[in-house]
Amino acid sequence: MRDGIIMEVGAGSLVPEVLMLKHEGYRLVQICATKTEKGYELTYSFGQAYKLVNLRLKLAPGAEVVSISDIYEPAFLYENEIHDLFGIKVRMMALDYEGNLYRIDQKNPFQ
Amino acid sequence: MGFMNFTKTVITNLFHKPVTTAYPFEPEAYPERTRGKVGIAIEQCIFCGMCGRKCPTGAIRVDRAEKRWTIERFGCIQCGSCVENCPKKCLFMMQNYPQPAADKYEESFVQPPAPATEEAPKKEETKGKVD
Amino acid sequence: MSTRSIVPFGPQHPVLPEPIHLDLVLEDEKVVEAVPSIGFVHRGLEKLVEKKDFQEYVYVAERICGICSFMHGMGYCEAVEHIMGIEIPPRAKYLRTIWCEMSRIHSHMLWLGLLADAFGFESLFMQSWRIREKILDMFEYSTGGRVIFSVNKIGGQRKDMDGDMLKQFMEVLSGIEAETKVIAKTFLGDKAVNSRLRGVGFLTKQQAHDLGAVGPFMRASGIALDNRKLGYAAYPDIDFEPVTSEIGDCYARCDVRIREIFQSIDIIRQAAAKIPEGEVAVPVKGLPDGEYMMRVEQPRGEAIYYVKANGTKFLDRVRVRTPTFANLPGMLETLKGCDFADVPILILTIDPCISCTER
Numbered sequence: 001m002r003d004g005i006i007m008e009v010g011a012g013s014l015v016p017e018v019l020m021l022k023h024e025g026y027r028l029v030q031i032c033a034t035k036t037e038k039g040y041e042l043t044y045s046f047g048q049a050y051k052l053v054n055l056r057l058k059l060a061p062g063a064e065v066v067s068i069s070d071i072y073e074p075a076f077l078y079e080n081e082i083h084d085l086f087g088i089k090v091r092m093m094a095l096d097y098e099g100n101l102y103r104i105d106q107k108n109p110f111q
Numbered sequence: 112m113g114f115m116n117f118t119k120t121v122i123t124n125l126f127h128k129p130v131t132t133a134y135p136f137e138p139e140a141y142p143e144r145t146r147g148k149v150g151i152a153i154e155q156c157i158f159c160g161m162c163g164r165k166c167p168t169g170a171i172r173v174d175r176a177e178k179r180w181t182i183e184r185f186g187c188i189q190c191g192s193c194v195e196n197c198p199k200k201c202l203f204m205m206q207n208y209p210q211p212a213a214d215k216y217e218e219s220f221v222q223p224p225a226p227a228t229e230e231a232p233k234k235e236e237t238k239g240k241v242d
Numbered sequence: 243m244s245t246r247s248i249v250p251f252g253p254q255h256p257v258l259p260e261p262i263h264l265d266l267v268l269e270d271e272k273v274v275e276a277v278p279s280i281g282f283v284h285r286g287l288e289k290l291v292e293k294k295d296f297q298e299y300v301y302v303a304e305r306i307c308g309i310c311s312f313m314h315g316m317g318y319c320e321a322v323e324h325i326m327g328i329e330i331p332p333r334a335k336y337l338r339t340i341w342c343e344m345s346r347i348h349s350h351m352l353w354l355g356l357l358a359d360a361f362g363f364e365s366l367f368m369q370s371w372r373i374r375e376k377i378l379d380m381f382e383y384s385t386g387g388r389v390i391f392s393v394n395k396i397g398g399q400r401k402d403m404d405g406d407m408l409k410q411f412m413e414v415l416s417g418i419e420a421e422t423k424v425i426a427k428t429f430l431g432d433k434a435v436n437s438r439l440r441g442v443g444f445l446t447k448q449q450a451h452d453l454g455a456v457g458p459f460m461r462a463s464g465i466a467l468d469n470r471k472l473g474y475a476a477y478p479d480i481d482f483e484p485v486t487s488e489i490g491d492c493y494a495r496c497d498v499r500i501r502e503i504f505q506s507i508d509i510i511r512q513a514a515a516k517i518p519e520g521e522v523a524v525p526v527k528g529l530p531d532g533e534y535m536m537r538v539e540q541p542r543g544e545a546i547y548y549v550k551a552n553g554t555k556f557l558d559r560v561r562v563r564t565p566t567f568a569n570l571p572g573m574l575e576t577l578k579g580c581d582f583a584d585v586p587i588l589i590l591t592i593d594p595c596i597s598c599t600e601r
Contacts, residue, residue, distance in 0.1 A: 027451055027452065027454050028454050029454065029544075029546065029563070029568075030546055030548075030563040030568070032548050032559075032561045032563070034550055034558065034559040034561075035558075035559070036558075043548070045535065045546070049467065050467070050469075050471065050472060052535065052537070054535070072452075072454075073452070073453060073571055074453055074454045074568070074570075074571035077567065077570060077571065078567075084281075095277070097279075100279075100281070101279075101280065101281050102280075102281035102284045102600065103281040103282060103284070104281070104284050104286075109286060109289055110288075110289060116427050116428045116431055116432045117365070117366065117428050117432070119424065120365075120369060120424060120425070120428075121365070130372060130375075141382075142379075142382055142383045142386075144382070144383065144384070144385065144386035144401070145382060145386050145387075146386040146387055146392070167294060167298040167301045167302075188301065188390070189387070189390075189392075190301050190390075190392045191386070191392060191400070192301075195400070204386070
């Protein structure tokens with residue numbers, strides 16, 4: 001695996017890939033959502049020492065994604081953020097704020 | 112680990128003159144580069160409108176027909192972008208900050224019609240809420 | 243048998259000027275669990291990228307935080323420069339390094355003051371901020387601003403420091419170094435201070451790794467990671483090693499930050515000695531197209547700037563992962579099992595910047 005590489009993953013292979021990275025001693029650096037023409041893309045970044053590996057998951061509008069907060073505990077904050085700002089449903093979060101992480105007037109402003 | 116570590120500092124402070132100044136009774140000396148507020152030498156302005164286009168907050172309005180240059184004082188973020196982009200170099204940064212006010216206000220500068228007269232540029236100030 | 247009670251903490255709290263709310267589950271005087279709640283000051287600065295073009299957005303990026311404003315602006319500029327393939331002049335790189343390290347000293351001094359304030363040592367708080375004032379004066383002298391510097395632009399710097407100014411700064415820095423040594427003795431050696439900091443809020447090396455902690459909070463637990471080693475700005479030419487401590491409690495975090503102040507002074511000296519002559523900016527032509535993830539070491543830890551451009555003057559997405567966001571899970575872990583009275587100090591030792599976190 002090279003530094004800064006972005007690997008595309010499917011919805012089904014996300015959890016196995018994340019588990020493999022966890023096994024190799026990577027830690028979660030960030031999760032970022034971006035709106036694209038065909039929906040959304042999620043970028044999961046993992047780091048080990050100075051190395052950075054990204055997994056990219058493309059989502060159709062309205063699609064759901066499985067939480068990785070059981071594997072990486074800090075993921076719950078990023079996933080709640082994505083849910084609040086982009087309106088992407090994340091299933092089985094360890095701590096679900098149900099849209100109340102950010103106290104904003106307009107729901108899902110980035111949608 | 113020790114005791115009385117701070118004693119030296121306390122004693123120094125006791126016999127030291129204050130490090131603060133008595134502002135506003137004593138005027139504050141600003142360094143040369145301080146970005147206080149934007150000023151204009153209106154007689155040199157060519158009303159190209161470059162400052163207004165480059166302003167990240169849109170605080171500057173330029174009216175070519177009326178030869179009027181307007182700035183929202185509290186909309187300005189003192190970034191200096193207009194000063195850098197002015198082709199005639201007639202904009203400059205003043206060291207003093209805009210005075211606090213109860214309302215947001217605009218300040219307008221109008222170029223005197225005849226360039227031959229040596230009168231000081233007329234300064235017009237309109238106060239009022241900006242929506 | 244102990245009873246459980248829930249105590250709300252914040253968002254208004256005398257010790258923390260930052261709006262974070264915690265629901266603390268207490269068992270007698272011990273904290274069992276803490277549930278954070280943020281979102282009081284969400285400003286939507288990431289959304290603003292749709293309205294401002296990529297060069298104007300530098301001014302927005304600077305305003306994400308009032309303490310690391312220089313580094314936010316720089317991180318964003320470096321990300322865009324990387325996408326556009328701009329090589330900034332070497333002098334601009336050194337200027338960025340010097341201003342970065344000045345920001346770090348100023349941020350750590352602010353933190354030391356806040357820490358002193360948290361355990362009730364008001365005169366130590368005043369001393370720290372008095373030293374910090376000199377750095378702010380240096381900033382005003384060199385950039386024209388005390389909080390928002392506006393010296394970054396895509397393609398270089400907007401202002402230069404001449405030889406006289408650098409020389410003057412070296413003298414001021416020597417004064418700062420001497421004064422910091424005096425107050426460091428109190429922070430690290432005073433019995434009363436030690437009793438509040440030592441043995442409080444342990445975070446092990448493994449926990450720091452698993453919970454994704456960053457910055458001095460992580461380095462105090464023994465992980466030697468410092469993004470300055472990634473080689474942005476002029477850091478590849480500068481000799482330094484990440485400051486670490488093996489202990490992992492509040493005292494270690496204070497110790498790491500104090501040593502980082504001295505390290506920063508050393509880095510500024512090295513940079514000022516090596517700074518090459520030349521231009522400070524290159525003209526920018528064309529529009530960005532592509533994506534990049536820039537990692538910057540801020541005073542509080544690693545910040546990530548993800549920039550995605552589409553070939554127009556408006557960017558698709560800018561995402562800033564601020565250090566406090568990454569440190570929150572680690573903070574919750576250290577809160578478990580601590581005394582109720584230690585909660586403010588524990589929260590403070592991660593150096594929280596909540597308005598950064600919510601952007």
